[in-house]
Amino acid sequence: MPYRKALRDAGLKVTLGRLAVLDALGSAPHSSAENVFQAVAGQLDTSIQSVHNILNDLSAAHLVRRIEPAHSPARYELRVADNHHHLVCRTCGRIEDVDCVVGSAPCLTPSDDHGFDVSEAEVTFWGACPACMANPTTSDQEKK
C-alpha cells in the first residue's frame, strides 16, 4: 500500500477509512463524496459524514485536490500540485483531465489584476463528451 507513507508523511494517522478513500479515488478520479461513499461502503461500514470528514482532512493535507465545477457537488482527485485543468461535459457531468493548456504561460496572467496578488489560474473547459454527442436524447443525465 503506497498510501500509508503519504499519510504518515503528511502527519496523518493511517486508518482504514483513509486508505479506502484514497484507493477509491485512485480507481475513480473526479468522484464526488457520494461516489466515494458508495465505493468504500462495500469494504467497511462508514457514513457519508465520515467520508466528508476524511476528504476534508486529505484536502487540507494536500493529498487530494478538491474541484467544484458549477452544477455539481465537489469532486476529488489524487493529482495534486501539478496545475492541470479540467474538461467537463455539460450533459452528463463527466470530467477529464487536461494536462496543460497549449501555450499555458499567458493563461496565468490576467490582463488586469486589479491589484490582486494572483496565485493560481483555474481553467475549466465546457463541452459535450463523445457519448453525449452520439446520443443527444437518451444520454446518461442520471449521472449528474
Add this chain to the structure above:
Amino acid sequence: MPYRKALRDAGLKVTLGRLAVLDALGSAPHSSAENVFQAVAGQLDTSIQSVHNILNDLSAAHLVRRIEPAHSPARYELRVADNHHHLVCRTCGRIEDVDCVVGSAPCLTPSDDHGFDVSEAEVTFWGACPACMANPTTSDQEKK
C-alpha cells in the same frame, strides 16, 4: 428603463421584480441571490425564492450570467456573451472582471480534448485582493 426591451426581446414578460433584479445587478455586479434580495427588498416586497426564480429565468434567457466560484453561493452579472473571466479573492470573496486573458487564443484550446466538443473555456484567477493583503488578520471575511 433600458431593461424593458431586453426582457421583451427575450420573450419574457416585463415585471417589477425582473426590472428590480436587473437594476440591482447593474449597480452591483457579482451579487449573490441573497445580495440581490437585500437590494430589491427595499423597493418591493418579495422573497428570496422569487429572487432565485427570477435569476433562473433571466439566466435561462441569457440576460444574466451565473457564475459559481468554489466556496461561494452563485453570483450573477449582466455581462453576457463576451467571454470575460474572473479574479476571486480567496479571503473575502471579492470578484473582479478580467476582460480577457493575455494571449487568450491558446487558452481556448485544451492540449487533449478527449473527443469532447469544447464550447467554452472558463478561467478563474485566485488570489488576494489589495484590501486583504493590506490587512491579513482583520480583513473583511464577513463578506464571504
Add this chain to the structure above:
DNA sequence: AGGTTGTTTTGAGTGATTCAAAATAACCTG
C-alpha cells in the same frame, strides 16, 4: 500494555437552492 491524541461516529443543523400548487399579474385579442 497504557496513555495521549487524533479520528470516527452519530445525530442534529445549516445554507443555498429547488419544487409544486395556488394566487396573481401581463399581455393579447376583440
Add this chain to the structure above:
DNA sequence: CAGGTTATTTTGAATCACTCAAAACAACCT
C-alpha cells in the same frame, strides 16, 4: 379597455451537499 389565456410570483415545504459538536473509539508513541 374588459376578458381570457398564459406566464409569473407567492408560499410553504422539501432537498442536496455539507458542516458542526460531543461522545466513542482507534492509532501510535513509549
